Amino acid sequence: MALALRDLQRAVPLRRARLRRALEALRAALGVQRFAVGVVCVDNERIRQINRIYRRKNAPTDVLAFPFHENLKAGEIPQPAFADDYNLGDIFLGVEYILQQRQENEDYYDLLTVTATHGLCHLLGFTHSTEAEWQKMHQKEKQVLEELGQRLGTRLQPLSRGLF
Amino acid sequence: MLQLLRCVPRALGTAVAGLCVAAPSQPLPRLLQPASRLCARPFGLLSVRAGSVQPPSLLRPRGPCACGCGCGGLHTEGDKAFVEFLNDEIKEEKKIQKHKSLPKMSGGWELEVNGTEAKLVRKVAGEKITVTFNINNSIPPPYGEEEQPSEGQKVEEQEPELTSTPNFVVEVTKDGSKKALVLDCHYPEDEIGQEDEAQSDIFSIKEVSFQSTDDSDWKDTNYTLNTDSLDWGLYDHLMDFLADRGVDNTFADELVELSTALEHQEYITFLEDLKGFVKSQ
Numbered sequence: 307m308a309l310a311l312r313d314l315q316r317a318v319p320l321r322r323a324r325l326r327r328a329l330e331a332l333r334a335a336l337g338v339q340r341f342a343v344g345v346v347c348v349d350n351e352r353i354r355q356i357n358r359i360y361r362r363k364n365a366p367t368d369v370l371a372f373p374f375h376e377n378l379k380a381g382e383i384p385q386p387a388f389a390d391d392y393n394l395g396d397i398f399l400g401v402e403y404i405l406q407q408r409q410e411n412e413d414y415y416d417l418l419t420v421t422a423t424h425g426l427c428h429l430l431g432f433t434h435s436t437e438a439e440w441q442k443m444h445q446k447e448k449q450v451l452e453e454l455g456q457r458l459g460t461r462l463q464p465l466s467r468g469l470f
Numbered sequence: 471m472l473q474l475l476r477c478v479p480r481a482l483g484t485a486v487a488g489l490c491v492a493a494p495s496q497p498l499p500r501l502l503q504p505a506s507r508l509c510a511r512p513f514g515l516l517s518v519r520a521g522s523v524q525p526p527s528l529l530r531p532r533g534p535c536a537c538g539c540g541c542g543g544l545h546t547e548g549d550k551a552f553v554e555f556l557n558d559e560i561k562e563e564k565k566i567q568k569h570k571s572l573p574k575m576s577g578g579w580e581l582e583v584n585g586t587e588a589k590l591v592r593k594v595a596g597e598k599i600t601v602t603f604n605i606n607n608s609i610p611p612p613y614g615e616e617e618q619p620s621e622g623q624k625v626e627e628q629e630p631e632l633t634s635t636p637n638f639v640v641e642v643t644k645d646g647s648k649k650a651l652v653l654d655c656h657y658p659e660d661e662i663g664q665e666d667e668a669q670s671d672i673f674s675i676k677e678v679s680f681q682s683t684d685d686s687d688w689k690d691t692n693y694t695l696n697t698d699s700l701d702w703g704l705y706d707h708l709m710d711f712l713a714d715r716g717v718d719n720t721f722a723d724e725l726v727e728l729s730t731a732l733e734h735q736e737y738i739t740f741l742e743d744l745k746g747f748v749k750s751q
Contacts, residue, residue, distance in 0.1 A: 309702065311702065322707075
């Protein structure tokens with residue numbers, strides 16, 4: 307199924323092919339290649355609007371996830387009855403915000419990959435409201451990024467590290 | 471010619487007779503009068519061009535024109551009102567005109583304008599990149615019928631700003647090569663005016679083909695890659711290829727600004743030409 311990548315912003319010139327390569331590898335590491343996913347790259351203003359509307363937080367952020375399948379248990383792979391339901395949902399990447407948060411020694415596309423991993427885990431039911439939930443999510447992100455390292459030669463740390 | 475002229479009123483007469491039968495109780499003159507007025511202008515033209523026997527006085531111009539300028543041309547009250555309307559419209563359009571001269575594109579693009587067609591040219595490291603667009607029919611209709619102002623509402627307050635979003639064609643030619651890679655690019659059509667909900671790329675590539683730089687005509691016999699069913703990975707590489715040559719989201723935004731300014735400029739010129747045409751003999 308398709309991985310739909312959209313770039314709706316002008317703030318950061320993006321290399322789409324490089325980002326797609328990382329996202330495709332992430333889908334494979336998560337074992338969800340059969341599922342469609344939308345990844346939408348937006349600027350601070352757009353992600354602030356979405357954050358305000360859906361989370362009542364009037365500030366830009368790094369990633370927002372909109373799962374297609376609600377109430378999934380953390381890590382549960384959906385079992386759709388219909389072909390159209392082979393869809394995980396959409397994640398919005400605040401690419402401008404992510405660039406602004408980047409440390410000097412960090413690679414921007416690595417940071418995008420780590421942030422997308424976090425968003426994709428949210429699409430699969432992972433959350434971090436409690437320490438127990440966070441531990442599960444952090445573990446999954448770590449595992450996925452390690453697998454990604456074997457595929458792409460990267461050494462990335464989960465976004466959710468140190469949340470609790 | 472004269473016979474034809476005579477025939478038309480007879481044909482009208484027959485039609486009128488039919489109307490009489492269909493609606494005997496209705497007063498007929500109101501139906502008949504507009505028909506005769508519609509015929510007046512063609513009859514006059516025919517008689518002048520034919521250079522034949524002078525038509526009856528009904529068809530002959532009555533000396534000087536109605537507006538009193540003495541030119542003998544057809545200057546109707548309608549034309550006069552039309553010119554006044556155009557004067558107001560031109561004044562208004564000039565008042566809201568954002569750019570008195572066309573805005574410049576960043577990135578070292580050179581602009582050539584030929585009527586409604588604009589060409590942007592840029593040369594980088596052994597390549598020539600040409601972007602062409604035409605401003606005709608480039609303003610999408612306003613979104614949502616229900617948002618049209620109702621009668622009596624102030625239109626000025628509701629009128630959305632018109633934006634020209636033309637399709638544009640990017641041609642990339644390598645120095646010394648006789649073929650150009652041609653990418654047909656579009657702005658999203660269905661989401662103009664739905665800015666908040668839009669999730670389409672700012673522009674997209676629709677078709678890709680090679681064309682010869684020698685032929686001026688587009689060859690449909692050359693293979694054309696349609697991106698509707700294209701592998702997404704390949705599509706992203708094509709978008710990156712364009713971005714490397716200066717055709718990215720920022721470029722697409724600036725092109726909208728340029729195209730909108732050119733469209734507005736051409737619209738004002740058209741209104742001025744129209745005014746001149748209506749005024750002239």
